[in-house]
Amino acid sequence: MRLQRSMRAIRYVRSGDPSVLELVDLPIPDPGYGEVRVRVVVSGVNPTDWKSRSGTFGGAPAEATTPNHDGAGVVDAVGGGVNGLSVGDRVWVTLAGDGRPAGGTAQDYTVVPAERVFPLPVGADFELGAAIGIPAITAHRALTVGEDGPARLTPNALAGRKILVAGGAGAVGNAAIQLARWAGAEVITTVSQEAKARLATAAGAHHVINYRQSDPAEAIRRIAADGVDLVVEVAAGANAQLDLAVLRPRGTISIYANDGGSPVELEVGRNMGLNARYQFVLLYTVGWDRITAAAADINQAIEDGALRVGEQAGLPLHRYSLEDTAAAHAAVESGMVGKVLIAVNPT
Template sequence: MRAMTYARAGDPSVLGLVERAVSEPGPGEVRIRVVVSGVNPTDWKTRSGAFGGGPVEATVPNHDGAGVIDAAGPGVDHLDVGDRVWVTLAGDGRPGSGTAQEFTVVPAARVFPLPAGADFELGASVGIPAVTAHRALTVGDDGPSRLEPEAFSGQTVLVAGGAGAVGNAAIQLARWAGATVIATVSREAKATLATAAGAHHVVNYTDGDAADQVRRIAPDGVDLVVEVAAGANSELDLGVLRPRGTISVYANDGGTPLDLDVRRNMGLNARYQFVLLYTLGWDRIAAAAADINRAIEDGAFRAGEDAGLPLHRYHLEDTGDAHAAVEAGTVGKVLITVAEG
């Protein structure tokens, strides 16, 4: 089979197309014929060595993808050969199991049914962004621990960076769960995308009165902030958070240090929750997947320009270009077509 691999850390040029043997699934594992592979920032950061050194063996990149179950090992009883599925964290601890290859073998616990009517491009777009968004939305002191219609009824969610992949997922899921959703963006083109995703209100965070604009929408403050740039947005977040509100931090874009004002945070009884899927636990990831699949079934979670998430398509042999696009900050979702659906 064809596979993209890299054996040393570096820029996208370290990626090369090779032939690999197709592996058999062991106990508790399934083999997926990959149709579409999704690229996330964590993929290029791992490949570049930004996450702590180079690979110890030839590595297949990309954690997210969608395809069809091709074979199942002993002990797998909830997935069958022929099932359409999506997978996330495919390569976590398994360098040879990334999705930038024609077949991948992964633990069945990392694989979830792809709802009827959802195409493989949507399946490959779910994974890390949607599960991260779900976690960020479900850690509030007074908010829901699971998402479903009306779970956020009467509450207001602020999504920072509403045009990003996680921001898009957070907007769609929060809107489906009944929240009033405010998104912040940096320019008009991104405002259009956040609105398409379902944000009720969009504020340009570069405006000098951005906090006042949010407060006019939510006079009592927002219940929860889904935060992509914790350091840079700290003053805005504290200016709009209601007492006992939560700031869910899944990134710190820009690298501005997060300096906590202890007195102001104590006065708000503020909660900070940091979000990283690698250590979240598969019980929580499975619960998130179930809620996300329900949103997909309800037609409330989509991918594409009309859902505020433009798709950028590459072929397997162009995986390096796909990684470069994500590293350059391409707005939308970068996908790699591995096989015909």
Template sequence: MKAVVYEETGGSDVLQVRDKQPAEPGPGEVRVRLAVSGVNPTDWKSRAGSGQGSTRLKAPKVPNQDGAGVVDAVGPGVLDLHIGDRVWLWDVAWGSDEGTAQEYAVLPAAKAVPLPDSETFETGASLGIPALTAHRALTANENGPARLSPGSLSGHAVLVTGGAGAVGHAAIQLARWAGATVVTTVSDERKAGLARRAGAHHVINYRTQDVVEAVREAVPEGVDSVVDVNAPANLGSDVEVLKPGGTIAIYAANPGESVTVPIRESMAGNIRYQFILTYTVTEGQKRDAVAAVSEALAAGALRVGDEHGLPLTRFGLEETAAAHDAVEHGTVGKVLIDVAALS
């Protein structure tokens, strides 16, 4: 089979396409034939390493956390999945050398989730990190639900900064599905159109509008939660638009980046700050997120493509390096790698 691997950290040129022998699944594992691999910022950042020179790895590593495909083999003790099942995958490369940029991947069965026949593999490969991150951000408020469901955010208002990004897109769709009023910020009119197609009730162009003023006009009482992609730039306005007791969920940062917290104002508003890395949330939070995302997916609430506010940019497996570069350079929407044509 074909697999993309890297043996040392560095630029995208460390990625190589190689022949590899498919492994057999062990107890509690499945083997999945990949149709589509999804690329996220953490994929290229993990491949790049610290940026302070190359680091040789102990073993060749296949990149990419997310994907979708068909179960090809089942290990001992796996009862809920069967050969031929369509699945979406999450956190495949976390703590493993087996990512999704290959034709077959062996992984714990819990990381393979049934994909409805009505949904495409590209939808499945676009979930993973973005949707699970968005779920945690939307459930970080101590006055809200631990697991999203229809109506669980009724009466809540949410501000999603960067609504045209993959996590922002998932946050808009999940919040709408859960019944929240959704306000989002974007940087231009094209992205505004994407955010509206994703389902945002109110879209604010932060380059041409006063964000605080526009949020207060849309939601006079303020928002319960903020899902923030750029805290260093947004924290001041986030604090101003939060209700007392509100939560700011921060899920993105560049290496070495820091944020200054306005302590007195945060104290006065009893503001809660929740930093999020989806890989290291609790097992209970992971189970809740996977279950809620699966329910929303089955309900048709999580859709991708330009018509749903998340444009898809596609590459072949041999072009994985270019796919990583596209994400690193800020391609709008979701970058996918077509591994194989499966039904």
């Protein structure tokens, strides 16, 4: 049998709209010391991927780049010095291309450091594996930065706490709802329309508030009279006043995005009065010790049946082929609700 010597890969050599993405044929790379090669089954697309490709984040590429940080597949080869991973293991990967332009998951095979590869729990499919990565780890970090809160998530770790998730129909919001509920919190979320309310309810939110139909601060205070313990925030500028109106003293606002781009202005007096804590969340610099711990907790939630994807879990899946990667990027860039996945090597 003739061995495969080349693979399909998506590459871009300049910043721009999705049309800069091209399908090329490349040699299959070999893993070096401390690395593994993964045959990618499904690649996940996140906002950070199109922002990098467009030049919005990180500027122009210094070299040819394969997009997409998240994915799931099967370990195909193992370099020296790697323990705990073997050929044939089902795995998920995250931040595959961080500092490694050729390492993105929009290709048949990717070579990544072993620390970026995690076992895919038994019973979890590759679509779930490709969907968790950046969104679920971001959600985990956002939920574990409170002054009086846990550093890890387990059942009952957030028992007795009230968590507000802004934008509960997004990928990070969906993961935050599911993880917070698994950890025992009472979960409140805000959405902009009824279709998104249905998704947030499917994710497991106890209370869903359409902020266009009522006064969200009043509605949240009816649920949390003393204020919420923590806010998982996707639109820091737009929601600044709401967050202060509903935060309890010594509460935390975890900011992972600023959708809408409104300026973030801090009212010093109100924040001091609350002893408020602000935590900005970006995985590129959070440290691999925290990412590894988050991945372990996320896998436990998956094993417990508490973290899922799909319409029934409040996160519709939108599937594309590798050849249609440009369309997949365009869908995420346009704000498509749900999770965009690329079937690289369908099983």
